[in-house]
Amino acid sequence: MLTHPATKYRAFPPVNLPDRQWPSRTITAAPIWMSTDLRDGNQSLFEPMNAERKMRMFRTLCQVGFKEIEVAFPSASQTDFDFVRNLIEGGHIPDDVTIEVLTQSREHLIRRTMESLKGARRAIVHVYNATAPVFRDVVFGMSRGEVKELAVSSVRLIKELCAQAPETEWVLEYSPEVFTSTELDFALEVCNAVTAEWGATPANKVILNLPATVEVASPNVYADQIEWMHRNLARRDSVILSLHPHNDRGSGVAAAELGLMAGADRVEGCLFGNGERTGNVDVVTLALNMYTQGIAPGLDFSDINAVARTVEHCNQLPIHPRHPYVGDLVFTAFSGSHQDAIKKGFAAQQPNTLWNVPYMPIDPADLGRSYDSVIRVNSQSGKGGVAYLMEAEFGVVMPRRLQVEFSAEVQAHTDAHGGEMTAQNIWDLFDATYLNNPGAAVRYVEHHLFDHPGQTGKHVQGIRIGVEVNGQPMLLSGEGNGPIDAAVHALQGMGVKVQVRSYEERSTKASTDGGDAQACAFLELVSANGDTGKGGERFGVGMDTNIVTASIQALISGVNRLGLVRAGALETEVA
Template structure:
């Protein structure tokens, strides 16, 4: 492979970086972009029914900021924004966000779409990277700054002319931020800031997207910390992240970016989005949950979130998708199964194999970073049996699904029989089949000792109460 045709991503000079010593102790401001960034990445974009189903679920989960479309670029998006506003479908405490490029016609159309909304964020952007400046816009830094400034001026003009200007907030993104020189990113953002004139009570959102993930996540964190050190009026901005997942480390980039000082994260359910996807907010939120931090998003019915994702996006989630895939809480390995069984018994303070009832103090079970029940799932699929499983897995299935508590020697003997079956078939064996084979091997006789061929019975007609039965054996 011609690796020499690529060059390494430049490092940020930050020898006194502080983010590695930080911990995530509170939830960020969450913004869902499922209905915009997620939707534009679909082979078949959502219709109004699918959008409405997604919207309802996002609100139920607890998102307070939801990007609902690019209304100037799509009539469908425009109509959906109007449906939400005119149908009074936006609850108090929830703010819609709409995206626009820094073009006059698009900005004006965007403001038309949010007329009557109680609270809205107008998110305007332009690309700032070295490559886009050279290849797409064929302009220099000054030309890019002018695009951003002209967009900001019109946005501010239209907001100031609104009957209720306080209802409108602004977000600016230097798109392709990770391909932009750190000093220029600060320069263009400060130029926008000079126009918008944010205050601590009315801050401006600066969204720094990894539009394309180009480096290891630690370098993204360095860029975030560097930006926050250099930008002026830190108390008048909300620093937002928008990672994509091109290198497969979008979640890590978001987590390290928050450690570096970011206040807000934009992402999607289960990471739907352009190319390899946006950052998965479910994974970030539940990672925080497993560390004892309230993510302020409710995934206690993660299966419903999955159903909405699959209905609205017309895509299916893989079996290994963190926290929600069919196999993420399943152990086939014999040693893993044994450790899980003993760990569950320990936290519930029962003997291994006894029913798991009541409450425990702190979750601490090998191979399970989270209690499946906290996501609305059960323990039934935790242990499944294939050729890699040992006696513990077989015994666990029989006990918890059929109430059969096998003594150790019987576990050993029966596990050998099951392993022979799974090695022969090369597949998983169901709990039903395990139980059937157990009954066949140890309970049901090979041939009956006594067989009733026929019988006849009669009662005494007198009041003696005698009944006579004749049977042929």
């Protein structure tokens, strides 16, 4: 039984701001965005990103449109230090992107951090120290004066070290850690001392980041705190006021939106809200909230599935299927009344008019998704019933996005033929759609693997694949870092270029004919041929007692599903 809160917790005191202005304001423009996926998000992972995943994440953030990216905590680990050096020395930083690094207010850590940035064109040095009473009294045993001096002396050292490297354009960022629990008058005192020490001017602004390091009150209180600072800061025209909301109370997005109304200029967060405890503010949700209000967010999420798959790979964390805008189920209507309203909305929606479809706050097409590809129509068994029967009767556990795709095939079949589909009917449709499609242009015959030392000394996997293209035999060969990669390269021999978005392999619980269990491979493919084929993303499925054979079959199945080779002709559709 929960202890009565009055005996254990105290309510956070309100801000004395009777003439607050933020409630009557609206957001009219996107803020400066700063991604901390590679720092705050990364340090919260059970298994932090390796160099490959960090670089993939960095490139994705650049492609999305972030101009400021916090890339590391260089003094915390050699991996982070080396990553910063690789970005700079390898020329991986676009000219319009500024990297940011974080350091605590300790001399040896600051020096190590500055060392990591040697040769950078432009860099933000983000320094912080805790200012809240519980940290002053319990963690560090420091007075207000000592905390303030620590911040000022750290900025002084950074300024000296910056002067020794004039080839870099330096920007200072300061955070009074746990700002939301710090007395406002003291937070103001420290921040003003920092901007004075740096010598902030309108041409040389300081970023003052006011973090909800731990979210301790409702978002309106955070907005009050931000507006109070916004109105009382010295040298306000020389300050970029930044927000760094966390999500301990589940209101990180709301806090950020109200904080922008209260006068902030900048937001720090992670793409899908990854971060310590319950996470940082979710930048995708925040940006797309603005988009649905007619505000250009300045970030490109027109292929949200590609961004989501990359983040899942890099973080090794799944995105919840009901996550706003991006979850696999967010454009799914199970309710018959919802489906009816949505279909009528689509029928009434005219091109180049304001979006006005019931139950759908955003057009899925704007995110690179289609409503038809994700709707689950509960005709007869529905999506849930289809997935259950496939698993219970045939031992095939389909990935969620394959459930989405195949349920559309089931619905199309029931619409065309009517009546109830039995479990065997569903299996026959699955077999004809993915495994033994009678109209498939490309058919798998056999394959042979080989490997040999590559130029770098690492073994290269090679493959020769025998196929029939519209009944004509063809031998394809390719090399790669594994069988699937080699097979993808082999397909280029007939002009077919694809990218593997996801791959899963599972054992069936029982074979369809009562024999031994088989391996089942699922590949999600997207065409890399340009505007060819059917477009979009398609799954391929393969089943065999050998998992490599099943994987090659799945790849060819996906190529057929994408329609990249015309049935009835040997010619391929090449961009």
